[in-house]
Amino acid sequence: MKKNALINAELSYVIATLGHTDEITICDAGLPIPDESQRIDLALIPGVPSFIETVKAVLGEMQIEGVIMAEEFKSVSPEHHAALITLIEQEQQACGKTIRIDYVPHDAFKVHTQNSKAVVRTGECTPYANVIFQSGVVF
Template sequence: MKKSALINADLSHLIATLGHTDEVTICDAGLPIPGDTQRIDLALIPGVPSFMDTIRAVLSEMQIEGVVMAEEFAEVSPTHHQALLTLIDEEARKTDKNIAVTYIPHEAFKAQTHRSKAVIRTGECTPYANVIFQSGVVF
């Protein structure tokens, strides 16, 4: 049995196969997922798993160097937005690496999900609770 925190086989495999700059989307229950992109559907019921719990699990094993969010996120869902920024800041301090944060319009965000290696769907029902992580390197 895997010893580290992330025990979901699909998530663990995804993270193990990421290369530098590969993108992974973590989304709420409502974001449309491109048909040609790997879908890892974790949603069970509304709110389970939560967006933030899923982010914590992914960041326990994934090195990130960039983050993309919709411009609308901060205004429409400020509590979740601030919680995500706090986790990103903690990750940057823990790894001593800069993490670029970029904001784009929601429609552009949805288009960019087509570049993701996978989209991880949560049970989150908070508007715009979506993020694209760009994979970094550990060296």
């Protein structure tokens, strides 16, 4: 369910049409995107937009109740992982609800992206900077 204003029309539309438990993926520039998934390509040049900037914009619009990340994210890109965890903790505080976090091997993560209504490609070039958000409800 949508929460606020987002300028990108395609991304805003996808978020506005999410139902409870629907998923979207936000990924780095290198994650393979399944042919069956809607692709929202925001990447301009390496690093633009960043993974964290994109996550912030999405969290400003989308109510989430679950998060899926690759296990490798923690050890290979700890700074980006910590920044994402901080944003999720802030979101929990803001909405007053617990957000479940699950970790899976990267290969399983890539397969799971096939369940996403959309995959949002950023310009991020940090390994494993990918997340799947599961839509929650605002009530």
